[in-house]
Amino acid sequence: MIYFDNAATSWPKPRAVEGAVKRLFREPYGNPGRGGHAAAMRAAETVYRARVKAAELFGAKGPHLVCFTGGCTESLNAAISGAVRYGMKVMTGTTEHNSVIRPLIRAGADISYFDSLSDEETILEQVRAGLLLGVSAVVCAWASNVFPTVLPIRRIGALCREHGAVFIVDAAQAAGIYDINVDTDNIDILCAPAHKGLYGVTGCGITVFSEGYDVRSHPPLTVGGSGADPYTAYMPDRLPERFEAGTLPLLPIAALSAGIDFVRSTGIAAIRAHEESISAAILDSLSGVSGVTFYRPSYGPLLCFNIDGKAPEETAALLDSRGICARAGMHCAPGAHKYTAPDGSGAVRISFSVFNTEEEAEYFCDVIKDVIRL
Amino acid sequence: MKKDLFATSSLTYAYKARDVLSYTGIKSNVIRLDGSETRKGCRFGVSVDQRDARDAAKALRNAGIPFTEP
Numbered sequence: 001m002i003y004f005d006n007a008a009t010s011w012p013k014p015r016a017v018e019g020a021v022k023r024l025f026r027e028p029y030g031n032p033g034r035g036g037h038a039a040a041m042r043a044a045e046t047v048y049r050a051r052v053k054a055a056e057l058f059g060a061k062g063p064h065l066v067c068f069t070g071g072c073t074e075s076l077n078a079a080i081s082g083a084v085r086y087g088m089k090v091m092t093g094t095t096e097h098n099s100v101i102r103p104l105i106r107a108g109a110d111i112s113y114f115d116s117l118s119d120e121e122t123i124l125e126q127v128r129a130g131l132l133l134g135v136s137a138v139v140c141a142w143a144s145n146v147f148p149t150v151l152p153i154r155r156i157g158a159l160c161r162e163h164g165a166v167f168i169v170d171a172a173q174a175a176g177i178y179d180i181n182v183d184t185d186n187i188d189i190l191c192a193p194a195h196k197g198l199y200g201v202t203g204c205g206i207t208v209f210s211e212g213y214d215v216r217s218h219p220p221l222t223v224g225g226s227g228a229d230p231y232t233a234y235m236p237d238r239l240p241e242r243f244e245a246g247t248l249p250l251l252p253i254a255a256l257s258a259g260i261d262f263v264r265s266t267g268i269a270a271i272r273a274h275e276e277s278i279s280a281a282i283l284d285s286l287s288g289v290s291g292v293t294f295y296r297p298s299y300g301p302l303l304c305f306n307i308d309g310k311a312p313e314e315t316a317a318l319l320d321s322r323g324i325c326a327r328a329g330m331h332c333a334p335g336a337h338k339y340t341a342p343d344g345s346g347a348v349r350i351s352f353s354v355f356n357t358e359e360e361a362e363y364f365c366d367v368i369k370d371v372i373r374l
Numbered sequence: 375m376k377k378d379l380f381a382t383s384s385l386t387y388a389y390k391a392r393d394v395l396s397y398t399g400i401k402s403n404v405i406r407l408d409g410s411e412t413r414k415g416c417r418f419g420v421s422v423d424q425r426d427a428r429d430a431a432k433a434l435r436n437a438g439i440p441f442t443e444p
Contacts, residue, residue: 033385033418036406044404048389064386228384228417241384 002324002360007145007173007302007331007351009195009202013259017199020258024251032248033227043250050257051240054206057260058190059181061211067243068253069205072172073099074221075191076139078243079207082218083137083166083189084109091130093140093151095336100139100170109137116144117296117339120152127156131163138167142174146336146349148279148300150178157186166213172196175206176263177272177301188213194252197271197301199259199353204252207243215242222246266354275301275352281361282350291372295340295347302351306341307371312348315371319348322367326350378427380434380441381407381419387439388418394437400426 003011030040032047051063060066069075076099084090086108092100093116104111112135114126127138138160143150153169160167168189171180176197182190190208194200209215216237223235224245235242263271276299283297294305307315316328330337330346340347350364382388388404395402402420419441422430434441 041404041406044385045389048386051386063390064384230416236384238383240386 002356002363004350004352004356004360004364005325005327006353006356007196007349008327010197010199010353012355013201013255014199014262016258016262017201017255020254021201021251024254029250032250034225034247046250046254046257047248050253050260053257053260053264054208057180057264058175058192058206058208059183059185060208061183064239065182065209065211067207067209067240068248069207069243070203070249071205072170072191072193073205075205075207076100076168076170077103078221079168079189079191080104080107080109080139081221083168088137089130089133089135090137090139091127091135092138093335095144095146095149095333095339096139096141097145097170097172098332098334099172100141101335104139116140116151116336117147117149120155123152124155124159127159131159131165135163136165138165139170140168141170141172142178142180143171143301144333144336145173145302146304146331146333146340146347147296148298148302149296150174153187154185160188161186173301176259176268177275179268182208182210194256194259197263197353198256199262200256201252203249204256206256209239215239218242220245271354272301274354275356278352278356278358278361279303281358282365285362285365286368289369289372292368302349304340304347304349306347307368310371312341312346315348318371318374319364319367322370324350324364324367376424377421378424378430378443379405379407379419379421380430380443381417383440385418387441388420390437391420391434391439391441394433394439395420395422395430398429398433400430400433402430 028039029043032043051066054066055063080103084107090109091112094113095116157167166188169187171192175192188210192206194204195202220235222245226241280299291308312328316326319326328348337346392402402422407417
């Protein structure tokens with residue numbers, strides 16, 4: 001099987017990640033932060049080590065600025081519901097995922113958009129204009145989940161800092177593939193999944209706060225036990241406990257910890273270069289082949305396309321029948337698909353990991369040529 | 375050897391305290407403190423040898439780690 005759906009979740013996982021998960025079944029692990037016995041403390045140590053690694057990976061000023069959630073969508077919900085008040089002017093991109101758009105709508109934000117697919121200077125001009133008109137928060141993805149495009153995050157963040165606006169970044173498709181530093185990239189809240197570019201397993205997300213962000217004015221999405229201060233009626237106003245009610249997902253956190261080790265030892269630049277080489281092999285091989293249309297093609301971690309005369313789902317099913325996993329449809333980003341099939345049926349996305357090979361890319365191109373002829 | 379306890383504001387800060395103390399050559403252990411020790415219910419902290427207590431307090435203050443001595 002050729003797995004080209006790494007933007008949904010990466011597969012395979014590194015051996016060290018598998019080992020980290022298995023260790024939890026071999027050795028006694030208790031509930032982190034919910035007891036003082038050896039098993040609970042071993043679990044707590046595991047969580048703390050993962051915090052340290054995530055803080056180092058994302059340039060946070062300390063492990064306490066890293067909060068664990070159930071996933072990137074939960075991180076985004078917590079970030080947006082806490083930072084955005086009803087009627088607040090918020091700006092986002094035109095190609096955003098529903099994990100950004102829906103929480104903004106639910107929060108009652110007054111939403112305006114910058115054109116995510118414009119050139120960098122146009123995007124910055126649109127953001128600047130929004131901030132001058134009273135935008136108090138900007139929420140956007142570092143990298144699109146439909147096109148191999150990225151936003152000028154550091155410069156958008158600088159504009160937000162200049163105007164006192166909150167800057168929330170969705171790193172669902174960027175973590176582990178692009179160098180991210182919440183401090184130098186001027187990000188207030190960074191949200192990332194464990195199971196995509198960080199090679200962990202599903203069930204865990206990360207929220208990373210900048211050191212200067214005022215968490216006391218940011219209500220938590222979930223409240224409950226925090227493992228300490230039981231007599232107080234409210235969640236602590238300190239990180240990370242403020243945003244970690246209830247038992248943490250220990251198994252995915254242990255996997256994430258090993259996944260971050262893998263990413264750092266492999267090298268983010270090397271991972272990105274490898275994924276770009278896969279997309280380059282595909283684009284170069286299919287260049288000039290009539291019957292296939294790539295949308296916004298460039299060398300990156302994913303490609304989006306359609307085959308003439310075939311619905312995206314039909315193409316994906318044909319690929320599946322030849323052993324290739326690809327994802328068809330709208331990819332939960334209907335705004336992005338205004339730029340793909342004119343009939344609104346979406347497109348097919350293939351997305352890569354460090355484990356894909358050029359031979360797989362070559363086979364994919366041969367299959368595409370066959371599918372075009374069908 | 376008798377132990378001195380430093381209660382931190384959270385479990386994460388207890389581990390941070392342990393790391394800070396380790397960098398400065400002071401051995402410590404992260405422990406759970408019960409309500410009778412903190413009067414605030416369950417909390418976490420670090421224990422150090424009594425002879426290291428003064429240096430430990432100084433190191434934690436320098437690192438900006440909030441603590442109380444229960």
